[in-house]
Amino acid sequence: MIAARSASIALALFLTGCATSTPEMSIEASVAVDDAEIAEAPATRPETPIPDDSLLPLLQAEFALRQRDFNQGLALLAEQAVLLEDPALARRALRLAEFVNDTDQAAMMAVRLVALDPGDGAAAAAASGWLSRAGRPVDAVYYAQLAFEHGHPVNVATNLGTYDALDEGSQAAITETIRAIAAQWPEDDQAAIAACLLARIEGDLKGAESFILPVLERSPEDVRAVMLWTQLMLDQDADDPFQLLATTVSRYPDNQELRLQYARLLGSEGNYAGAQAQFVLLLERDPENTELLSTAALLDFELEYFDEALSKFQQLIALGERLDEAHYYVGRIEMANDRYPEAIAAFASVGPSREFRDAKALAAQLLIDTAFASDIKTFFADQRRAYSSAAEQLFLLEADSLRDWSGESLKAYDRGLTAFPQSFSLLYGRAMVHESEGQLGAMEDDLRSILAQDPDHTATLNALGYTLTNHTQRYEEAADLIERALALSPGDPAILDSLGWVYYKLGQYSESEALLREAHNAFPDPEVAAHLGEVLWVQGRQIEARDVWRDGLSRVPDHPVILEAVERLGAELP
Helix, strand or coil, rough: CCCCCCCCHHHHHHHHHHHHHCCCCCEEEEEEEHHHHHHHHCCCCCCCCCCCHHHHHHHHHHHHHHCCCCHHHHHHHHHHHHHHHHHHHHHHHHHHHHHHHHHHHHHHHHHHHHHCCCHHHHHHHHHHHHHHHHCCCCCCCHHHHHHCCCCCCCHHHHCCCCCCHHHHHHHHHHHHHHHHHEEEEEEECHHHHHHHHHHHHHCHHHHHHHHHHHHHHHCCCCCHHHHHHHHHHHCCCCCCCCHHHHHHHHHCCCHHHHHHHHHHHHHHCCHHHHHHHHHHHHHHCCCCCCHHHHHHHHHHHHCHHHHHHHHHHHHHHHHCCCHHHHHHHHHHHHCCCCHHHHHHHHHHHCCCCCCHHHHHHHHHHHHHHHHCCHHHHHHHHHHHCCCCCHHHHHHHHHHHCCCCCCHHHHHHHHHHHHHHCCHHHHHHHHHHHHCCCCCHHHHHHHEEEEEEEECCHHHHHHHHHCCCHHHHHCCCHHHHHHHHHHHHCCCHHHHHHHHHHHHHCCHHHHHHHHHHHHHCCCCCCCHHHHHHHHHHHCCCHHHHHHHHHHHEEEEHHCCHHHHHHHHCCCCCCC
């Protein structure tokens, strides 16, 4: 197998796009279908008389289609196509399944149509495409071969996208079929590309080259072929792996897809400036392409071309596209330019999305730096009115942003729990604030409230057990809670640390050391180092203890837990 290079990312994305696109289907299916056309189209009469018990279902199917109930119409048509073994009905059901994008029904009807009409190459092509979408690559390549035999070549390479995850038998079946297709139709680009990909998967790079070179000669603009050649050059650490790609882009400047793949590949290799230059050319030809705009804007932002990035993100906003992403990055740019009111306004416009939490947290941080607690509360109240579906998350963000104001964070949690009294996140967050302020009874009450609803809430079991260990002498109770947590999440370093620490408090030094070493090996956190060092110290292994503490301090100098342990034990770190 070939070790993946970063350039594989771009190639994988490109090939995945091919794999997930609508499969190649019959000529009928390739024509755009209007829903009204389907609803109004007369039923194709079967070649044999319709049995009496099929008349009613077929009439019901027609009625459903006229009522635009396409799913019900499809179900009835498909059922009758199978029962009557009628190619015309099967073909109509296939066309309808393609229209409503019903993968399973489309695959089933295409397979049925091939069985009823073995010479229908278009049906075989449709079957191959839909079976590929359904995650059945072995069946897909079988029907691909039938499609080739009847003059309907298909993109059989799409079935290699999940090759590595298949069992050996499935891999062998796919390999045999693709090799047979490539051998029988050596002049077909689809077959050659599939054979090239298969050879690359198997590590036969020279064999892969032999398959792709004829494609490049026949079809020098073929994006897949050019990208595959480039990937093969990268696999072999060629001196100039992009030579053919760059030359082809220059030779065919109007091939937008080729230039786009070139830009993406440059970006995946870390050549952001080169990628940005290609996106400039792409946008000159297609200035309102939102995908291009977004990618180019992100590249400009990465390169700190803030003015150019701002212009593109504002253009996206004007077009009403990718609004949350665009507002978020406008906020980031305004923040970088010290225009805080503009940044806060942009962050406020980000709706529930991938960027939502970061946007609101950044807005709160700006308010912390420039305003007062009351301004933060007003901001989050306005946000909850604007985005009511995210109200719970906004309460959490508000409480977190107010943690440096005495009492204000708890008030925010209280407001949140009034609105969401069963929220585990809010109860847990408030418990941690109570613990930091020494309100251990209130902390325990909140954590117990969570456990009353979910006795197996691992984080809460661990948090309560660890707090009891540090702030009380209820060690047996703490150990029971933490042991339950570890049983639910074996190997979790945080829980191993907690259990090792409570065992230390119980005087079980050997068990404690074993758990703490396991935690430290998995996650060398300074707090874990503080605990492990203390266990070693009390066992008389001062040199080992100092080594562990020094390692922890090398990671986080002046870590308070380590320094507290060293001072309390009277251990000096020369």
